[in-house]
Amino acid sequence: xxxxxxxxLNGLQLGVMLFLMASGLTLVFGIMGLxxxxxxxxxxIGAYVAATVTLHTxxxxxxxxxxxxxxxxxxxxxxxxxxARLYAREHLDQVLATFGLILFFxxxxxxxxxxxPLFMNVPDALAGTVEVLPGAPYPVFRLVIxxxxxLVALGLWYLITRTRLGMRIRAGASDRETAGxxxxxxxxxxxxxxxxxxxxxxxxxxMAGPILAVEAGMGESILILTFVVVxxxxxxxxxxxxxxALLVGVVDTLGRAFLPDLLALVLDRATADGAGTSLSTMSVxxxxxxxxxxxxxxxFPGHG
Amino acid sequence: MSRSVRTSARRAALAAMLSVPLALGGAASHAFxxxxxxxxxxxxxxxxxxxxxxxxxxxxxxxxxxxxGGALGGVPVELLVEDDxxxxxxxxxxxxxxxxxxxxxxxxxxxxxxxxxxxxxxxVKDGVIYVSPNSGPSQMAGKGCHPYHFNVAWxxxxxxxxxxxxxxxxxxxxxxxxxxxxPAGKDxxxxxxxxxxxxxxxxxxxxxxxxxxxxxxxxxxxADPDGVFFFLPGGMGINFMKQFHQSGLGxxxxxxxxxxxxxxxxxxxxxxxxxGMLNSAQWSxxxxxxxxxxxxxxxxxxxxxxxxxxSQQGYDAALAIxxxxxxxxxxxxxxxxFAAALKTAEFESPRGPFKFGVNNFPVQNIYLRKAVMxxxxxxxxxxxxxxxxxxxxxxxxxxxME
Numbered sequence: 001x002x003x004x005x006x007x008x009l010n011g012l013q014l015g016v017m018l019f020l021m022a023s024g025l026t027l028v029f030g031i032m033g034l035x036x037x038x039x040x041x042x043x044x045i046g047a048y049v050a051a052t053v054t055l056h057t058x059x060x061x062x063x064x065x066x067x068x069x070x071x072x073x074x075x076x077x078x079x080x081x082x083x084a085r086l087y088a089r090e091h092l093d094q095v096l097a098t099f100g101l102i103l104f105f106x107x108x109x110x111x112x113x114x115x116x117p118l119f120m121n122v123p124d125a126l127a128g129t130v131e132v133l134p135g136a137p138y139p140v141f142r143l144v145i146x147x148x149x150x151l152v153a154l155g156l157w158y159l160i161t162r163t164r165l166g167m168r169i170r171a172g173a174s175d176r177e178t179a180g181x182x183x184x185x186x187x188x189x190x191x192x193x194x195x196x197x198x199x200x201x202x203x204x205x206x207m208a209g210p211i212l213a214v215e216a217g218m219g220e221s222i223l224i225l226t227f228v229v230v231x232x233x234x235x236x237x238x239x240x241x242x243x244x245a246l247l248v249g250v251v252d253t254l255g256r257a258f259l260p261d262l263l264a265l266v267l268d269r270a271t272a273d274g275a276g277t278s279l280s281t282m283s284v285x286x287x288x289x290x291x292x293x294x295x296x297x298x299x300f301p302g303h304g
Numbered sequence: 305m306s307r308s309v310r311t312s313a314r315r316a317a318l319a320a321m322l323s324v325p326l327a328l329g330g331a332a333s334h335a336f337x338x339x340x341x342x343x344x345x346x347x348x349x350x351x352x353x354x355x356x357x358x359x360x361x362x363x364x365x366x367x368x369x370x371x372x373g374g375a376l377g378g379v380p381v382e383l384l385v386e387d388d389x390x391x392x393x394x395x396x397x398x399x400x401x402x403x404x405x406x407x408x409x410x411x412x413x414x415x416x417x418x419x420x421x422x423x424x425x426x427x428v429k430d431g432v433i434y435v436s437p438n439s440g441p442s443q444m445a446g447k448g449c450h451p452y453h454f455n456v457a458w459x460x461x462x463x464x465x466x467x468x469x470x471x472x473x474x475x476x477x478x479x480x481x482x483x484x485x486x487p488a489g490k491d492x493x494x495x496x497x498x499x500x501x502x503x504x505x506x507x508x509x510x511x512x513x514x515x516x517x518x519x520x521x522x523x524x525x526x527a528d529p530d531g532v533f534f535f536l537p538g539g540m541g542i543n544f545m546k547q548f549h550q551s552g553l554g555x556x557x558x559x560x561x562x563x564x565x566x567x568x569x570x571x572x573x574x575x576x577x578x579x580g581m582l583n584s585a586q587w588s589x590x591x592x593x594x595x596x597x598x599x600x601x602x603x604x605x606x607x608x609x610x611x612x613x614x615s616q617q618g619y620d621a622a623l624a625i626x627x628x629x630x631x632x633x634x635x636x637x638x639x640x641x642f643a644a645a646l647k648t649a650e651f652e653s654p655r656g657p658f659k660f661g662v663n664n665f666p667v668q669n670i671y672l673r674k675a676v677m678x679x680x681x682x683x684x685x686x687x688x689x690x691x692x693x694x695x696x697x698x699x700x701x702x703x704x705m706e
């Protein structure tokens with residue numbers, strides 16, 4: 001039972017991380033109709049900047065404070081220089097161009113920082129574990145990640161449904177021409193939304209730095225799961241991204257944790273281990289297929 | 305008009321870019337003649353995340369050439385290096401080009417066994433001596449052994465086997481074992497179990513390239529082991545060690561692994577969480593013998609970096625080739641004679657005693673190392689003892705060579 005609680009927490013934490021990535025991706029995808037494979041590069045930039053600044057200043061907060069604007073600024077530059085030329089093009093062109101950006105940024109990181117992974121540790125104040133239930137210690141830093149993710153979700157909901165800027169974003173999404181005719185600067189709005197998504201990816205990267213290896217190409221492993229989240233949640237829906245991310249996080253973690261043991265009830269141990277490992281690798285994709293059969297446009301189609 | 309001018313200008317620029325490497329390639333492809341230096345072809349992995357492995361092999365090899373004044377064993381050599389991108393197809397293309405275009409008769413360099421298995425069996429059949437500085441798959445050590453194939457590093461299972469022996473010797477009764485779900489991961493756990501005198505309390509295969517190990521760490525806590533053996537090369541191992549330490553398990557559970565998870569570049573990316581990690585290797589920078597002291601000092605002077613096992617393996621590949629070149633006077637017209645000279649080659653390896661076994665794989669000692677914090681705040685491996693003396697790999701008996 002304690003193990004189950006711990007694994008659910010692990011799943012939530014992975015889900016929250018995915019949400020930080022997916023919220024930006026789904027906004028850009030839904031509002032601008034743009035497939036951005038380079039979203040993982042912004043995550044990587046967040047992690048690199050946070051690791052470097054933290055190493056030199058000994059302050060995780062300063063690292064975070066540097067990583068967010070760095071990712072947002074990079075996002076804004078990418079949008080102006082590359083993406084602005086791609087809105088009218090086909091998705092295939094967008095995929096090609098943003099795939100090129102992945103290669104560009106991975107090599108840029110190697111040139112600037114070298115091939116050796118960077119060191120980044122959990123800040124002292126957040127190191128250690130707490131007992132979430134008696135006998136179930138859990139790392140404080142992972143709990144903080146969950147809290148930060150939920151706060152961001154709340155903040156995004158407020159921004160989009162309760163503020164003037166959010167209204168413009170929604171207007172730009174549902175009818176770009178009319179919104180433009182009513183005096184909304186669409187180009188500026190798009191740059192802003194892209195930078196916001198980039199900043200959230202940078203936040204995810206900076207938060208991941210103490211847990212993961214900070215190295216070139218680190219964005220790709222999370223990117224695929226992020227796309228799964230966006231598809232499950234419904235393209236363009238921040239609410240869908242949240243629900244989808246938590247679902248994917250929990251299914252992936254519980255699958256890895258318990259599938260081999262569950263299968264061992266009906267199969268012999270060696271077969272169960274092999275089949276369990278393979279099945280758990282597939283679990284999120286099976287989830288995605290099931291959701292798409294039930295709701296072909298995802299859980300929350302449209303914008304919400 | 306302006307558009308078409310721009311397009312054609314762009315085309316011209318593209319054509320120029322494409323033609324530069326072709327021209328360079330052309331310049332390098334002049335005919336092979338006997339009085340020229342002996343060409344050695346190095347197919348290795350320089351790009352991708354694992355690129356530093358190949359770079360270290362190359363640097364170790366280059367150091368030996370430099371110490372010989374551009375020669376190995378007194379015979380002038382020219383090293384051709386190309387990046388295989390960890391791609392078997394690309395590795396094979398490069399090998400073909402080395403053989404056909406450059407007349408290469410000696411090859412080395414491959415890091416990963418998937419590339420190795422695409423290249424090594426083929427080139428030795430084509431009449432090339434191959435000296436592996438890293439990849440040592442069982443296929444080349446057992447029935448598939450070949451008189452032209454040599455390995456100066458280890459058979460792939462060796463370092464894992466040593467940790468199994470260590471776990472047995474240290475009386476670790478409850479060990480949890482963990483590796484990615486791919487052939488090398490399965491071989492690692494099989495190698496560990498071959499010498500571990502007990503039943504692991506848990507055995508988990510993770511996804512290749514996995515970054516979050518929270519689920520596995522929770523399972524480890526639940527199994528309550530006294531040691532965890534893991535084989536998670538590169539970034540996977542960094543992720544795992546960091547998260548393991550953060551879970552608080554590091555204080556009561558000993559982490560053990562092979563040198564592949566614990567070169568000092570990886571250790572320092574993990575930081576204090578890696579302190580105290582035990583790992584096995586055929587060599588260590590602090591190994592106490594005069595040849596090694598000289599090697600480490602020369603390497604640090606040349607590259608301003610501490611050598612890894614990959615540097616040492618590259619260096620030894622060059623020394624072994626050098627010894628055979630010296631014995632044959634650089635004559636590659638009779639490759640059987642060259643292979644025979646290589647098999648009995650005597651050279652002073654920084655690892656200490658070394659010789660080739662029946663299957664041309666190393667017979668050597670495997671040491672236990674520990675990650676120790678240095679005065680300057682960095683981690684370095686230090687030798688704790690010898691696990692195996694003159695170890696012969698598990699497949700040598702299946703090899704029909706003498």
